[in-house]
Structure formats: structure tokens, C-alpha cells
Amino acid sequence: MTVVVSWLEGVARAARFAGRVLAEAVRPPFEGRETLRHLYELGVRSVPLIAAAGFAVGVVLSMHTRSSMARFGAEALIPAGLAIVLIRETGPLVSGLLLSGRIGAGIGAELGAMKVTEQIDALEAVAVDSFRYLVVTRVVACVIALPLLTTLMNFTGLLGGWVAEALITGMPLGTYFRQAFQPIQFTDLVPATLKTTVFGFIIATVASYLGVHTTRGTEGVGLASTRSVVTSSILLIATNVLLVRLIQFVYP
Amino acid sequence: MGMTKPAWVGVFVLGTIALFAAGLFMIGDRRLLFTGHFEVSTTLAKVTGLEVGTRVRLAGLDAGEVLEIRVPPAPSGRFLVRMRVREDVRPLVRTDSACTIQTDGLVGNAFVQMSPGTDAAPLAGEGDVLHGVDPIELADVLREGRETIQLINRRVVSLTDEVSGTLTSLTRTMDTTREVIATAGRRVDEFGATGHEVLTDVRHTVGDVRVLVERTRAGEGTVGRLLTDTAFYDRLRQVADDAAGTAAALRETSETARTAVNDFTAADGAGARITQTIRNTLASIEEVTNDLAEGTEALKRNFLFRGFFRDRGFFDLDAMSREAYQAGLLERDNRTAVRIWLDAAVLFETDPDGGERLTADGRRRVDQAMAQLVQYPRDSPLVVEGYARAGDADTYVLSSERASAVREYLLRRFRRATTLTDTMPLGSDAVGSPRGDATWEGVALAMFVSNDLFRARR
Amino acid sequence: MATDGIPAVELRHVTKRFGDRAVLDDLSLAVPAGRAVCVLGRSGTGKSVMLKHIIGLMRPDAGSVLVEGEDVAQMSPRDLARVRQRMGMLFQHAALFDSITVGENVAFPLRRHSSLPAREIRERAEALLADVGLAGEYDKMPADLSGGMRKRAGLARALALEPAILLADEPSTGLDPVTSGEIDRLLVALRDRTGATLIVVTHNIPSARVIGDELVFLDEGRIVAQGTAGMLDESDIPLVRRFMQAEGAG
Structure with a gap:
């Protein structure tokens, strides 16, 4: 019983934390420099991971769609099929999960370490709002970076699909992309990409929350990092279900 | 490595935004947002598979998309489908262009197929309503297929009757011929043998046709299952038509034969001329019978029936x-x-x-x-x-x-x-x-x- | 700002509990402006917690914490930031921001709270580093410094905004006697130069003797003895006397 109560209290605290992030994020002054720094750390430095993963996913999906499409003699639909799968769901979700690993663990560990070495207190002591300086900047950077990285993954995914296709049929790149975008609507691309801002918010907020509330020294830092990844991944997948439903509701 | 972190961030943000914009542009370009376009509509009783954004093709060319599907006010009404069409295909869109819904392959997306009009018809204007041809659905195709099979059955049955009738009359003709030959003497006797052969052939053929009819009847279920290929109906129809045509020719020929034999019996003395006539007649009977045999063979070889025959252990x-x-x-x-x-x-x-x-x-x-x-x-x-x-x-x-x-x-x-x-x-x-x-x-x-x-x- | 008569820092009946344990138990202390107070006591007797209350990192469960007459615990974030800019704090483990260089650490408060141009900030930071004997270490990362250097860098950062009140949490703990002595001298020199109020938590008695005008002895969240080093040497409390005699206890 007390376990449930304390768990619920934890959820409430996390929710309040998230609410505070939202409230503080829109209020100036903005920590532009710090946000830029995180955009570099979280965004630019995730580019190789996302690009490589996207490419691999594209190749693999293309091979899979080929084998099933070939059964119906519908090889011509491979680029379009890959594009739909990638842009609507796979791109956003895979980037979200990969980044919850990379970014979530990073933020959790970094803030956790800052917490246990009193750097957060030190920030406060020099009259800096640590919440705005550490948490809001990361969340904002993450919210900006996610859709951009998702776009990158979509692109490298299609590129991978093209390579897999070109190796078999020698299709030119331009033709591939034109065919791929054949069935894509704005309502496929825009909501699916923008929904990753929510993923970004979840990843950074969960990781920050767990990082800032780290206790028990170095051991706690590792714990915060692990829990960041697990919690944000699960939350991300669950939220995705709601978001997809919502998008389908708004754009039937 | 002369790049600072903010510069990298700039490259990252601008680069990925450019990619996103390129994606938007590709969609927009396809949706004709950046090129000239005009609008036409069509009316359809059914809009199976159609939705806003469905492609419009003109003579196979990707020419636009569906903008809106307006529901009719009453069940008897037709859906109004508004379409945006590329400006550059305008010369092909005439007031007599027609629209229908088609599907890409077996599992593909539906699209609106717009046929180019005729040269004489005036260009379709902005907002014109083009003639809509309602799509044939698979269920309809199957129903039609069943009807076709029944039609073929009926035709083959009547064909058999005709062939049987012909056979009877042929037999009579042959009997008469034989009588005539018997009275006319040894000279004509050889034609009797030929006539006998022809008779055998005809009987054989008729037997085959009868079997065919039985099989078609028994195989209706099997046939029905395979009705996915519209080309098949045409072939079946063709075969049935051929068989019917052949039967008509056969009947005609036997008619001639009978007349000829009648002439022979009526005017004795003109033996040589009449013998020649009989020879000719019988030759044409043979020919026609071969036609019929070929027709039924074609039916037997039809891929559909062939599979069916094989399933039943019949050999060919x-x-x-x-x-x-x-x-x-x-x-x-x-x-x-x-x-x-x-x-x-x-x-x-x-x-x-x-x-x-x-x-x-x-x-x-x-x-x-x-x-x-x-x-x-x-x-x-x-x-x-x-x-x-x-x-x-x-x-x-x-x-x-x-x-x-x-x-x-x-x-x-x-x-x-x-x-x-x-x-x-x-x-x-x-x-x-x-x-x-x-x-x-x-x-x-x-x-x-x-x-x-x-x-x-x- | 340090109005005569108003203590620079005053704790009134402050109580702080962690769970069932009262870390600060109805603690009252007033530190007049310009005075150097050393807070002594065994480990875990609430000395660091007291410092964190003064700079507003912790709020008391009961009582009030006044800095130059204003209650830190009741302040708006904006006021708290203003008050904090008048204070500097040296953390026990220096707590340098490890993602930026040593110099940037020192320049950090200036960058945040002064409108000085970047060049001048850098010059000031370099001067501050030179003051603590770290000239030329500006571009090193904190992880590359030794413990003593880190602590000195932390001190430089704490001094960056020329605080009226300097809080130091065990400035000499874990350092060799020489380095420890240097830090003590730096603190004394600072007070002599700026007249800042000093509150130093330590269990290094020699340090306390050098720095402190007044020594405060905490035990179980209460002040058990208060006075000059001489007075504490003569204390009738055995613990305090033992503590004062354990020279060099670190």
C-alpha cells in the first residue's frame, strides 16, 4: 500500500516537474548559449548514429518489402511502401528509441553526476536558476533535435532503401524518390515528424527528472542513467500509441 | 575541423530542415501546389477505394489528385468527385472525357482513370463535370462470370442438340447415299466408304462435344473459382461462338448433301455429274467436321479446362x-x-x-x-x-x-x-x-x- | 548594505529534520558583518546543512534565516538571486562545473551577473586565478586539476563577484598542510582586503585558529560552545576541549 502511495507521489512529482518545464520553457530569458551547446551535444553528435541506423533500417525494410511485394508481383510498390512505413512510423519511433538510449542515458548520467558532486548547488549558489539552466535548455534542445533527427533518419532510410533497390534493379535515385513520395501526403509527413517533439520532451524531461533527483553517489548516477533509458523508452512507446490515435483522429 | 560547435549546429539544423522542406516540396509538387492546375469533377455511383488525395491518371499519366468527395443528398444521387488536374494535360481533357475508378494491380491503390476525349470535342473548362463510368467490382465480375458460364452451358447444350440432329440427318443422308450407291452400281461404291468414314468422324466429334458439355456442367464450381481473368471470358465466348458457327455450317452442309442425294435419286442417268456432287459434298462435310473437332479441341486446350480435366484424371x-x-x-x-x-x-x-x-x-x-x-x-x-x-x-x-x-x-x-x-x-x-x-x-x-x-x- | 547593527547573517531558532533526525535543532546564531566565524564540530553535526540554509539551498522546517536582515527562506526566486549575488560559496569538493574549463568556471558568475565585455571578464577571471596561485590554468578542464588546485579554483569562483559574505565548506579538508595553509592565508587576506563576512565550516583546528575571529562548536544540531579560540580551549565541555586539542584533525 505504501509502495503504491509513494509510487503515485513519485508520478505526481514527475508530472509537476514536467509542468514546470513547460511553464519555464516559454518564459524569457532563454538560455540560448546553453541550448545551443546541448543542441550540439544531443543533436549534432547523434547524427552519425541516426544516419547509420536509418540507412540500415532502410536497407532491411526494403529487403523485407521486396520479398513480400514480390509475392504479389508488386515490386513497383517497394519504394512507396518503404516510404510510408518509414515516414509514418518507423522513422519517428526508431529515432525516438535510439535517442532515448543515447540522449536519455547521457542526460541522466550528466545531471546525476552534477547533482552528487554538488555542481547543481554550486549553480544555485552563484544565483543561477539551475532548473532553467540545466533542465529547460536540455528539454528545449531535445524537442528541437528530435524532429530534425527524425527527418534525417527518414532521409537516410530512403537512401538505404534506394541502395538496396539499386543493387537489384539499378533504379536511379531520382526515380526512387519520386516513386517513394508517390503515395505520401502532407498528413503522413508533417504530424509524424512533429510528434517526435513530444518524444524529445519525454526523453529529456524524464532523464532530467531522474538525474536531478539522483541520490546515493556514483551508484545513483548509474541508476539514474539506466532508469532514464527504460522509463523514457516505455513512456515513449505508450505515448506513441496515443499520438498515432490522435493523429488518425485529426487527419482521418 | 575549423568549424565551431555553433557552426555545426547551424549546419545540422539548416541541413535537416532543408531535407524536411525537400520532402514537403516533393509532396507539394505531386499535389500540384507549385504548378498550374485546373479543376474538373465527375459523378460516380460508387467511390470504392477513393479518398481525398487519390491520384488521377490521364491515359496512364499521373495527372492530379482528388480534392473532395461530395456525398449525394439522396441514395439515388451520385457522388461528386472534385479533382485537381495538371494544366499541361489540359489539351487532352475534353468535355467527352470519362472518369472511372481503377486499381493498381491486384493489391494496389485505387486511382481515378480519366480517358482523353476526342479531338472534335471542346476542351473541358474549369469546374466542368465529366462523365463518370462506374467501376466494375470483383463481385460483379464474378456474377458476370457465372452468367457467362451458364450461357456457355446453354449454348454448348443446344450445340450438342444441333450436332445430334445433324448426325441423325447425316446418318439418313448416308443411308440414302448407300442405297443410291447400291442401285447406282460399283462405280460409286468407293464414295460409300468415304461417307462411312465421315460418318464415323462426325460421330466421334459429337461424342466429344457431349462429353465437353457434361464436363463443363460438372465443373461449374471449379470454373467459378477461377474467374479472375476477364480475358478468359472472351476466349470462352470465342470458343462457344466458333462451335456454334461450325454447327451451323455443318447443318448447312448436310442440307446440301441431302438435296444433292435427292437430286441424284430424282434424276437417274446423270450419274457422273451427281457422283461428282456427292464427292464434293462429302468432302465439305469432312472439312466442316474437322472444324468442329478443332473448335472443341480449342475448348479442351483452354488453360482453364485443361487444369480441370487434369484434376479429374482425364488425359489428353x-x-x-x-x-x-x-x-x-x-x-x-x-x-x-x-x-x-x-x-x-x-x-x-x-x-x-x-x-x-x-x-x-x-x-x-x-x-x-x-x-x-x-x-x-x-x-x-x-x-x-x-x-x-x-x-x-x-x-x-x-x-x-x-x-x-x-x-x-x-x-x-x-x-x-x-x-x-x-x-x-x-x-x-x-x-x-x-x-x-x-x-x-x-x-x-x-x-x-x-x-x-x-x-x-x- | 551592511547596515550597522544588523548582523550579516542570522539564524533564528532554525530546525531542520531529515526524517526523524534533527540535523539542526533550534539553532540560533548571529554573525556580525565583517566577522570571520569558524564552525566546528564532528562530522554529520549539521555544519554543511547550516551553510546551505544560509545561501538558500535548503529551507528550514522551523525558524528563519536572515541575510542582511532579509529572510532567505521566504524570498521570491528573484530576490534570492539578488541576495546570492552578494554571497560566495566554496563547496567541500569545489563543485567546479566539469563541462567547462577552469577559467570559464571562474568567469561564470561574472558572465551571468555582470555586463562586462567578454575580454574584461576573461582578464578578471585570469586575475582571480592568479590570486589563488593558478595563473595559466585558465584553459584546463577541472578534471585535470589536483584536489587542492580545484579547491583554489572553487575559491576563485566564489570570489568572482566580490561577495560581502563568503561561505566556505571545509576549505582545507583532504589537502596537505602546505596547501591547506595557503587556502587559510587566502581567506584571511581576502577578509583583510574586502572586509567580507566569513563563515567557514571546518574541522581543521589550526585553520580555525588562523581564520576565525569567533569559533562556534556544533553538536547534534545545536551550538554547544561559542567564542574565541582561547575561550573554547578553556571550555568546560569535554568534547570541545578534546576537539580543540586534537591539533591537525582533518
Whole structure:
């Protein structure tokens, strides 16, 4: 019983934390420099991971769609099929999960370490709002970076699909992309990409929350990092279900 | 590495935004947001698979998309489908262009197929409503297919009746001919033989047609399952039409024959002229009968029926090469050939015009042979293999004649099913003959029975 | 700002509990402006917690914490930031921001709270580093410094905004006697130069003797002895006397 109560209290605290992030994020002054720094750390430095993963996913999906499409003699639909799968769901979700690993663990560990070495207190002591300086900047950077990285993954995914296709049929790149975008609507691309801002918010907020509330020294830092990844991944997948439903509701 | 972190962030943000924008542009470009376009509409009773954004194709060219589907105010009304069409295809869109819904392949997306109009018709204007052709749905296709099959059944049945009628009249004609010949003397006698042959052929053919009808009837379910190919109907229709045409021609010919024979009986004295007429008439009967045989063969070879026939264990020796037969194609599926060799010396005599005829002894010899085969089920396929001496110019023809003569006898005497009794002229190539030198003069009755049964009877 | 008569820092009946344990138990202390107070006591007696209350990192469960007459615990974030800019704090483990260089650490408060141009900030930071004997270490990362250097860098950062009140949490703990002595001298020199109020938590008695005008002895969240080093040497509390005699206890 007390376990449930304390768990619920934890959820409430996390929710309040998230609410505070939202409230503080829109209020100036903005920590532009710090946000830029995180955009570099979280965004630019995730580019190789996302690009490589996207490419691999594209190749693999293309091979899979080929084998099933070939059964119906519908090889011509491979680029379009890959594009739909990638842009609507796979791109956003895979980037979200990969980044919850990379970014979530990073933020959790970094803030956790800052917490246990009193750097957060030190920030406060020099009259800096640590919440705005550490948490809001990361969340904002993450919210900006996610859709951009998702776009990158979509692109490298299609590129991978093209390579897999070109190796078999020698299709030119331009033709591939034109065919791929054949069935894509704005309502496929825009909501699916923008929904990753929510993923970004979840990843950074969960990781920050767990990082800032780290206790028990170095051991706690590792714990915060692990829990960041697990919690944000699960939350991300669950939220995705709601978001997809919502998008389908708004754009039937 | 001269780049600072903010510079990298700039590259990252601008680069990915550019990619996103490129994606948006590709969609927008396809949706004609950046090119000239105009709007037309069409009305359809059904909008299966259609939604906003569905592609519009003009003569196969990607030409635009569906903007809106307006629901009719009443059930009797038609959906109004508004479409955005590329400006550059405008010269092809005329007031008599028509729109219909089509599907890409078996599993593909629906799209609106817009047909180009005729040159004479004026250009379609902004907002014009084009004629909409309602899509044929698979269910409709199936229903139509069923109707087609029933139609074919009816036609084939009536065709059979016609052929039977023709046969009767032919028989009468032949009888009359024979009478005439008998009275007219030996000179015309040879034509009697030809007439007899023609008669046999016709009877054979009619038998085949009857079997065909039975099969089509029995196979309706099987056929119905395969109705996914519209080209198939056309072929079936063609075959049925051919058969009907042939029957008409046959009837006409027999009419002529009868008239001719009547003339012959009416005006004796003009023997030579009339003999010539009979000869011609009979020749054309032969020709027409061949047509009919070909028509029904075509039907049998139709891929659909072929599969059906094979499923039922029917064999089609006409479609089988000698090599395939000799390689044992019929001995697959656990079947063994039980072969009885019959010598030509016992069976045949040469009739006056050089043809092979079964003698009375020959008939008895065949009866004896069949007595050994009655222990096997009646529906076992029986092939009469014809053999003749090598070296003769007409080895093949002779072997064919011998086999046909025996088959004919078997059909008559033992009432064997035509479909299960066939001939296979093998010339001089008698592998496994009792003579031991792989030659044979005569025929071999080969019955194909299941291995289990064969072993049990041994 | 340090109005005469108003203590620079005053704790009134401050109580702080962690769970069932009272870390600060009805603690009252007033530190007049310009005075150097050393807070002594065994480990875990609430000395660091007291410092964190003064700079507003912790709020008391009961009582109030006044800095120059204003209650830190009741302040708006904006006021708290203003008050904090008048204070500097040296953390026990220096707590340098490890993602930026040593110099940037020192420049950090200036960058945040002064409108000086970047060049001048850098010069000031370099001067501050030179003051603590770290000239030329500007571009090193904190992880590359030794413990003593880090602490000195932390001190430089704490001094960056020329605080009226300097809080130091065990400035000499874990350092060799020489380095420890240097830090003590730096603190004394600072007070002599700026007249800042010093509150130093330590268990290094020699340091306390050098720095402190007044020594405060905490035990179980209460002040058990208060006075000059001489007075504490003569204390009738055995623990305090033992503590004062354990020279060099670190």
C-alpha cells in the first residue's frame, strides 16, 4: 500500500516537474548559449548514429518489402511502401528509441553526476536558476533535435532503401524518390515528424527528472542513467500509441 | 575541423530542415501546389477505394489528385468527385472525357482513370463535370462470370442438340447415299466408304462435344473459382461462338448433301455429274467436321479446362507428344501400363481403297484381349497404340488407321467412355514388343491401372 | 548594505529534520558583518546543512534565516538571486562545473551577473586565478586539476563577484598542510582586503585558529560552545576541549 502511495507521489512529482518545464520553457530569458551547446551535444553528435541506423533500417525494410511485394508481383510498390512505413512510423519511433538510449542515458548520467558532486548547488549558489539552466535548455534542445533527427533518419532510410533497390534493379535515385513520395501526403509527413517533439520532451524531461533527483553517489548516477533509458523508452512507446490515435483522429 | 560547435549546429539544423522542406516540396509538387492546375469533377455511383488525395491518371499519366468527395443528398444521387488536374494535360481533357475508378494491380491503390476525349470535342473548362463510368467490382465480375458460364452451358447444350440432329440427318443422308450407291452400281461404291468414314468422324466429334458439355456442367464450381481473368471470358465466348458457327455450317452442309442425294435419286442417268456432287459434298462435310473437332479441341486446350480435366484424371493425348507418351507420362501417379499386343495379320484386312478394316477374327481377338482387361475398373484409361512396319512411306498413317479402327470398335462394342479411350499412333517404334526387336505390326491395348490394383491382380 | 547593527547573517531558532533526525535543532546564531566565524564540530553535526540554509539551498522546517536582515527562506526566486549575488560559496569538493574549463568556471558568475565585455571578464577571471596561485590554468578542464588546485579554483569562483559574505565548506579538508595553509592565508587576506563576512565550516583546528575571529562548536544540531579560540580551549565541555586539542584533525 505504501509502495503504491509513494509510487503515485513519485508520478505526481514527475508530472509537476514536467509542468514546470513547460511553464519555464516559454518564459524569457532563454538560455540560448546553453541550448545551443546541448543542441550540439544531443543533436549534432547523434547524427552519425541516426544516419547509420536509418540507412540500415532502410536497407532491411526494403529487403523485407521486396520479398513480400514480390509475392504479389508488386515490386513497383517497394519504394512507396518503404516510404510510408518509414515516414509514418518507423522513422519517428526508431529515432525516438535510439535517442532515448543515447540522449536519455547521457542526460541522466550528466545531471546525476552534477547533482552528487554538488555542481547543481554550486549553480544555485552563484544565483543561477539551475532548473532553467540545466533542465529547460536540455528539454528545449531535445524537442528541437528530435524532429530534425527524425527527418534525417527518414532521409537516410530512403537512401538505404534506394541502395538496396539499386543493387537489384539499378533504379536511379531520382526515380526512387519520386516513386517513394508517390503515395505520401502532407498528413503522413508533417504530424509524424512533429510528434517526435513530444518524444524529445519525454526523453529529456524524464532523464532530467531522474538525474536531478539522483541520490546515493556514483551508484545513483548509474541508476539514474539506466532508469532514464527504460522509463523514457516505455513512456515513449505508450505515448506513441496515443499520438498515432490522435493523429488518425485529426487527419482521418 | 575549423568549424565551431555553433557552426555545426547551424549546419545540422539548416541541413535537416532543408531535407524536411525537400520532402514537403516533393509532396507539394505531386499535389500540384507549385504548378498550374485546373479543376474538373465527375459523378460516380460508387467511390470504392477513393479518398481525398487519390491520384488521377490521364491515359496512364499521373495527372492530379482528388480534392473532395461530395456525398449525394439522396441514395439515388451520385457522388461528386472534385479533382485537381495538371494544366499541361489540359489539351487532352475534353468535355467527352470519362472518369472511372481503377486499381493498381491486384493489391494496389485505387486511382481515378480519366480517358482523353476526342479531338472534335471542346476542351473541358474549369469546374466542368465529366462523365463518370462506374467501376466494375470483383463481385460483379464474378456474377458476370457465372452468367457467362451458364450461357456457355446453354449454348454448348443446344450445340450438342444441333450436332445430334445433324448426325441423325447425316446418318439418313448416308443411308440414302448407300442405297443410291447400291442401285447406282460399283462405280460409286468407293464414295460409300468415304461417307462411312465421315460418318464415323462426325460421330466421334459429337461424342466429344457431349462429353465437353457434361464436363463443363460438372465443373461449374471449379470454373467459378477461377474467374479472375476477364480475358478468359472472351476466349470462352470465342470458343462457344466458333462451335456454334461450325454447327451451323455443318447443318448447312448436310442440307446440301441431302438435296444433292435427292437430286441424284430424282434424276437417274446423270450419274457422273451427281457422283461428282456427292464427292464434293462429302468432302465439305469432312472439312466442316474437322472444324468442329478443332473448335472443341480449342475448348479442351483452354488453360482453364485443361487444369480441370487434369484434376479429374482425364488425359489428353492430343496435347501429348509421342515422346512424352513413350517416356511414360501416363504411368506417373502410381499407374502401370497393362499391355496386350495384337497382331495385324489376325486383326485387319485391307479394304478396296487401301484402308485397314477389322476382320471378324480380328473382332474376336480384340474381345479376348478385352476379357483380360475387364478385371480393372472401367474408368482406367485405355490407349490403343497403333504400329506398322518401318520403311513404308505411310507407316504413321497406317498405325493411326489401325489404332482408330480398334478404338472405334471398342467404343461401340464395349461402350468405353470416349474420354478414357484414345489412340496413339506410334509408327514402327514398338518398344517392348513380343517380337523382341522393338517392332510390331498391329496394335497394343494399353490400360493404365493403379500400381496397387495391378499388384493385387497379379 | 551592511547596515550597522544588523548582523550579516542570522539564524533564528532554525530546525531542520531529515526524517526523524534533527540535523539542526533550534539553532540560533548571529554573525556580525565583517566577522570571520569558524564552525566546528564532528562530522554529520549539521555544519554543511547550516551553510546551505544560509545561501538558500535548503529551507528550514522551523525558524528563519536572515541575510542582511532579509529572510532567505521566504524570498521570491528573484530576490534570492539578488541576495546570492552578494554571497560566495566554496563547496567541500569545489563543485567546479566539469563541462567547462577552469577559467570559464571562474568567469561564470561574472558572465551571468555582470555586463562586462567578454575580454574584461576573461582578464578578471585570469586575475582571480592568479590570486589563488593558478595563473595559466585558465584553459584546463577541472578534471585535470589536483584536489587542492580545484579547491583554489572553487575559491576563485566564489570570489568572482566580490561577495560581502563568503561561505566556505571545509576549505582545507583532504589537502596537505602546505596547501591547506595557503587556502587559510587566502581567506584571511581576502577578509583583510574586502572586509567580507566569513563563515567557514571546518574541522581543521589550526585553520580555525588562523581564520576565525569567533569559533562556534556544533553538536547534534545545536551550538554547544561559542567564542574565541582561547575561550573554547578553556571550555568546560569535554568534547570541545578534546576537539580543540586534537591539533591537525582533518
